[in-house]
Amino acid sequence: MSFLPLQIIMLGYIVFALIVVYLLIEFLVVPVYQYFRDPKGLRRFPTLDRFAGFTNLSFMIEAHRGFRSKKLSTLHKIHPVIRTGPNSLSYGDAQAIKDIYGHNTRCIKDGQYIVTAGTHYHLADVIDRHDHGRKRKVLSSAYALKNLEEWEFKVADKTARLIKHFDAVATVPESTVDYRAWTNFFSLDAIADIGLSHRLGFLDAGDDCCLSERLDGFATEVNFRECLYAVARAQSGIVWSYDWYKTLVKITRAISPYYRILWKLSDNWDGIVLHLARERLKRYEAGEKLDDFFTSLMEDKGGKIQSLEWGEIVAEVNIMMNAGSTTTAIAMANVMFQLLKNPRHLAILREEIDSVVEPDETVVSYDKVRHLPYLRACLDESMRLFPPTAHGLPRVTPEEGWVINGDFISGGTTVAMSAFVAHRDEKVFPEPEKFKPERWLGEEGKALQPYFVAFSAGARGCIGRNISYLEQTVLLASVLRRYEFELPHPGWEPERMETMNLHLGPLPLKVWRRKFSQESD
Template identity: 65%
Template sequence: MVTIPYALFLIIALFIFFVIYPSIQYFRDPKGLRKFPNMSWFSGVSHIPFIVLAHGGFRSKYLEELHKRYAVIRTGPNSLSYSDPRAIKDIYGHNTKCTKDGAYTATMGSHFHLADVVDKKDHARKRKVLSSAYALKNLESWEHKVADKTERLIAHLDKMCTAPLPKSQVIPDSKDLNVDYRAWTNFFTIDAIADIGLSERLGFLDSGNDICTAQRMDGSIYEIGFRDALYQNARKQSLLLWDYDWYPLLNKIADIIPFYRRMSEHSQNWDAVYLARAAKRLKRYQEGEKLDDFFQALMEDKNGSPNNLEWGEIVAEVSIMMNAGSVTTAIAMANVLYQLLKNPSVMNKLRKEIDSVLDKYEVVAPYDKVKHLPYLRACLDESLRLFPPTSHGLTRLVPQEGMAILDGYVSGGTSVSVSAYVAHRNENIFPQADKFIPERWLGEEGKALQPYFLAFSAGARGCIGRNISYLEQTVLLASVLHRYNFALPKPDWEMQRLETMNLILGEMPVKVWKRDVGGDDVWMDK
């Protein structure tokens, strides 16, 4: 009797499992998904095409091009991408029946945090605990922390100022491009969220780097770069996540390759970074310190009664706060200055609005003076529209009974999403969608666009830190535009972008010099 070698049997079994069976399922089409156009010819059978696309570095941009032809695209055997912003209400709205899908359980730690918890009741419980910390009224008590970080960034920019760029010159000397605005806005947001959330002064704006302490599970302490630990962890997930069932195994197998193994090491470092932050703050709490921060709201309700959360849940909430609270706002801060430098007429109009409410010698813009400036908010929102920091489609699971999305029925158990990058470039909602036009957000026309604005997601699962982000963006942008002029390396210089779980930016070198506000160089004597 002829026996088949074990290796050959394994190959045949894998071929049947990963190719033959999925192909049969594709043609059986039990969920009726074959009516939707495929992202690629193999997308209806396997997640591999989307994993390959993720390695290309900007999957949402690729989808946006495809969506110019198709309103709905099948991106995997069980996943659909929508381009029509009207689908936002169906998928993410307050009354949606959709829940977060397997992407969130595949990447969770020992405990869910607010951003990845799937169960709606558990999410409501968490949000109730945290809502007091993120409430709009708390912005008043936290503004001084944002002002402090603004002062520290300005202190650095003052040191880096060079001579004004001659009006006839558009390309600055390379030696004057001495500030990476992208890095420094990230130092700003990390320092800010550490202070707002944990009353900890990391001091990145003082040191000019992001080296911080980290704590291993055994309690030992070491030093690590905050941004490398965080960003590489997210990058690996963004490359391999898309087949949720196989992600845990694929994640481990990938570590055979040094490229992925280095990312895994950074992932462990990120765990150690936020564990150190949480442990340090817990010690202060146990010693009796009553501090006005996010951690205090985790430990006690507004009446001082203990919330009795498990330590794992507290650590998980600290991790997402340090992650989401620093990354997306920093991206937004760099993006808006970049867009303003690319559009000088918009910059001039915004500067006039800011200068009209700030005194000549005012260094840090008081939030009360600038929070209601309509053109300033319009510039922020237009930048968030054009390049949303979280650009990809946040996946949701259709309930088992199925539901209508737009005017079409989608079977239960299907993953659906709307990419913010794609939705924000829909010409029917946003004419001249590729252009930076803040005026579109003004007046009644601007209000009518808000339901299609996905930069902070939408509905009950929308970003709870939205108000803090706007506070930081508004104060910093008004302050630096009032005090400085900036120049990019050259007029046609382009920002480099890498889509991981967020739309991460490359370096942004700028020349900085002080403004001659009101015709007098008021800053020379300061």
Template identity: 65%
Template sequence: MLGYFFSVVTAAAAFGYLVLVPLINYFRDPKGLRKYPTLSILSGISDLPFIYEAHKGFRSQTLLNAHKKHPVIRIGPNSLSFSKKEAIKDIYGHNTKCIKDTMYDVLAGTHYHLADVVDRPEHARKRKMLSSAYAIKNLEGWEHKVADVTSRLIKSFDDRCTEPLAAGDLPSPEDQTVDYRMWTNLFTVCAIANIGLSEDLGFLERGDDLVTSEGPDGTLKQVHFRECLHATAWAQSNLVWSYKWFETLVRISKLVSPTYRRKWGLNKDWDGIVRNRATTRFKRFQAGEKLNDFFSALLFDKYGGPNDLEWGEMVAEVSIMMNAGSDTTAIAMNNVMYLLLKNPRCLQNLREEIDGTLDEDEVVAPYDKVKHLPYLRACLDESMRLFPPTTFGLPRKTPPEGAAVVEEYIPGNTTVSISSYVAHRDADVFPDSEMYNPDRWMGEEGKNLQPFFIAFSAGARGCIGRNISYLEQMVLLASLLHRYEFALPHPEWEPTRRENFNLSPGPMPLKVWRRKCIEEA
């Protein structure tokens, strides 16, 4: 009898805490957020509807549809999504009063890295420490590393070339020898491992992403890099939107879902990949090797003095470098090739620009030759406009006293965001926004669009790695289009896409063959 009584009391308490309290707060409306339209009927009461949207796999598209009717949408009890271009400056600009949201605290490990650190002075310290490593002058000095990785990818593509496709024919399945999504991801992981850690992972020679993962006790095993990274993003991005309940939801998901148990296991393997990259590089330092890479910026300042960082902070910085430094650029590379193949006129214009710059016998495009090609840059930016690698609204939090967003006062400690996928489809800024049109970025009109281009975010917290991303994208795309022809499986073919934190496309099988003029050269 006593057990029954306690069960009833526990159930009543849970019902009150999970249902009644949120309902009371909704009707009390202490922040005045009830005036905003909601993403779903329950979004003002609970974060669970947004978690549901996350599981569906493309929440930014749902947001875009909602924002066609309303400039501000309430996506959670304490969270607002914006769509107007003015919100970019107010939320992310250099002089914004908004700070990084609680989400970054929730997902942080024992130590913060540059992308998740919330404290502004601490962020300034980290950015100062790493800015010299990411500076353009250093990137151009490391161009040879990108060129080396490019030459390795080209060798693998040469081995997979097929006979030219006859006009009007479709490629046979056996001739679709290149999964461009996979190969460009192998490329970016190898590139950032080389640039960041002076490590040769050998992915491009083997055609796989097997890598060593190291447990906390030092045990080693072989795992797949992409599978571990994407599983981590899938699991975290599904559940993180309820900050208070995230850890509880993680525990429940492990209990009730075999899929989640597997994903969280792969998350541990991802931590092991990062751990092994860091320990491997540090052992080389201890052995006396003097290497020119990003890791050196963690060890020493620009004057050669020791930074004396805690080991956990160094591992955290390696983690974000291997994550953000590989996946987003690979997604951008995949998308621009897809869009060019779907838009032959744009492909022809770009190829003419590249061929007019490179010698016929140049295999790897020198960065110095292609870095200022206007149409090449326009094709890349238009691709990242249409499909930003990181689509979700990077959440920020208003200061305790509140702040104005699009000339409207938003109460303190409220989560605010604007999705790049939504912002890049603002018809007032980007007419015919669903059309792939690189010409919009040309000349002065193109320069005027840059403040509204947030594929790399904006302001002081903008992506520190944008220069290395452009370096890799320009060199690889110019090299491949100069040397090869590509064909999609059929003209109407489209990739699958799933939004975690990034909008990740699925496999993209291509037929590849050597261009006739290049073969003759």
């Protein structure tokens, strides 16, 4: 009777011992052996910390601290190249941009985009060049610069709705608005209208409650931003070990209360996208003729059916609602903060805007301000200082290897350059920590453009940058023309957290109407 339990106990000890041996070999013996064997010659580069040459855990820990690009920026002041993991390098010299991201590079998106992709790739994560070209061709007409005139009335509508709320707040002495939240409501309402002809109504309601739908059709009410940002928070903490990412997702779902909440919210985000896509499909199948991105996914300009799989359509709606809202909202909040922190530049910009806007113009016409040099300079300088997507977008060198900034790197090596780091290269951007919009003016400003990677660079650069500039320009010109803003107190700084984007926390601003000496507004 006692023999069987003892046998089971012994078997348990053996299994445990085997697991321990496996873990020691997998996470200690093999990494140490590979480090000293050094088949790719990466030991010549300084490391993020003393362990980064052996394990990706170092970069994961840094990611959980909330601002890994800032740490890299500090290290790159000393070292042009840093080894951030056993098979990954970070670059600090802006001259490396063209070799990693330029039009002629042989480097392609690396394994991160594979392990985080859903059942179907979207434009931002597809790796295959042919497939990327096909997707870009499908969407290029919708994102074309000539279409901005067709989208402007939608952006103007959202600007008017935001102004309606600000007008109400501005009548109450010492009242404040969370500019970060309201610009996010703006960008979400705008991209939903532009992309899906859908009215989210966040600006009207003053919150982001919406529906998340399961595959079986059951829907529940959730908060849009909470779900959207949970996806990047979860991925950015554990994705850096690609071979183990899927396993880490399962482990963190099972044992971490923090990650369990994030993954649940991430599931709800998938449900939000599914609900929006299904609602738009119903309208398309009902015969509504709507001029938006969704129509471009369904048929070309001549009306020929694109015949995309439903999963691919949902994936494109996903990235449109994500990237099409997040980075623009971050940029809008950042530029307002920088201008309030630097009142001299704010005064120059206001004078430029006032010179072209009519006294009774509430929502500023894009055509009047799109070519204002100082306005564009302020937007670009703010995105230089705090690029909405700050981290290094990872690429992998081709099988035969690749020369980066004059140095040969073996094939299959992950390489990246953080926009936050690139924009602080003092050889290109003197006094990099200062907000200096004038650096973007004239011929000197044109010379800086190859090193401005807020929208990435090369063939994989952001396809929606024109829409982002449209939204940023119209909103900023309109609110600066109409209101005075003030930070909570001198020296106030927002909280910042880097996930896949560099987010800033709430931006509570005092707001009141501007006074004009010779006109009533």
